[in-house]
Amino acid sequence: MAYKWTLSGVEETQLFAESLAALLQPGDFMALEGDLGAGKTTFTQGLGRGLGVKQVVNSPTFTIIKEYQGRLPLYHMDVYRVGDDVDSLGLDDYFFGDGVCVVEWASLIEEVLPADRLTVLLRTVGEDERLIELVPQGVRYVNLCEEFDFDARTGN
Ligand code: ADP
Numbered sequence: 093m094a095y096k097w098t099l100s101g102v103e104e105t106q107l108f109a110e111s112l113a114a115l116l117q118p119g120d121f122m123a124l125e126g127d128l129g130a131g132k133t134t135f136t137q138g139l140g141r142g143l144g145v146k147q148v149v150n151s152p153t154f155t156i157i158k159e160y161q162g163r164l165p166l167y168h169m170d171v172y173r174v175g176d177d178v179d180s181l182g183l184d185d186y187f188f189g190d191g192v193c194v195v196e197w198a199s200l201i202e203e204v205l206p207a208d209r210l211t212v213l214l215r216t217v218g219e220d221e222r223l224i225e226l227v228p229q230g231v232r233y234v235n236l237c238e239e240f241d242f243d244a245r246t247g248n
Pocket residue numbers: 099100101102103104105126127128129130131132133134135151196219220221222
C-alpha cells in the first residue's frame with residue numbers, strides 16, 4: 093500500500109500536516125526527508141497548527157531542537173548540522189518522550205532513530221508542487237496511515 097499525494101502550494105502542504113496532526117499520539121515519531129526547500133519545515137508548521145501550537149514554528153537548523161506546547165508537546169529538530177555531536181544531545185529524551193517528535197534530515201542519524209517511525213518523504217516536482225509519501229514502520233504507523241484519509245482535492 094502506497095501513501096502518496098501531490099500537494100499544490102504551501103497551504104495544501106500545511107493542511108495535509110494539520111489533518112495528520114489530529115491523529116497523533118504521545119510518543120509518535122516522524123522522520124522528514126527531502127532536499128533543501130522540499131517543505132520539511134513548512135510541513136512541520138502545519139503539524140504545529142494541527143496540534144494547537146500558538147507560537148510560530150520556524151526552522152531549528154541552528155538550534156537543532158525547538159520545543160513547542162500544543163495539545164501535545166512538539167519537539168522539532170533539524171539534524172543537518174549535528175555531525176558527531178549526536179551522542180551529546182540527549183536525543184533519547186525527546187525520541188522516547190511524551191511529545192510528538194519531528195526530525196528533519198533524520199536519515200543522517202539513522203543509527204539512533206527509533207525503529208518504529210513514520211517517514212515522510214517530500215519531493216519537489218514543480219515550483220509549488222510537492223510529492224509527499226508516508227512510509228510507516230511498525231504497527232502503530234501502519235494503523236496511522238490506514239486511518240489517515242486526506243483528500244488532497246487534486247484527484248489522487
Ligand atoms: P525544508 O525545510 O525542506 O528545507 P522549507 O519548508 O523551509 O523546506 O521550504 C519550502 C519552500 O518551498 C518554501 O519557500 C515554500 O514557500 C516553498 N513551497 C512551494 N510550494 C510548496 C508546497 N506545496 N509545500 C511546501 N513548500 C512549498
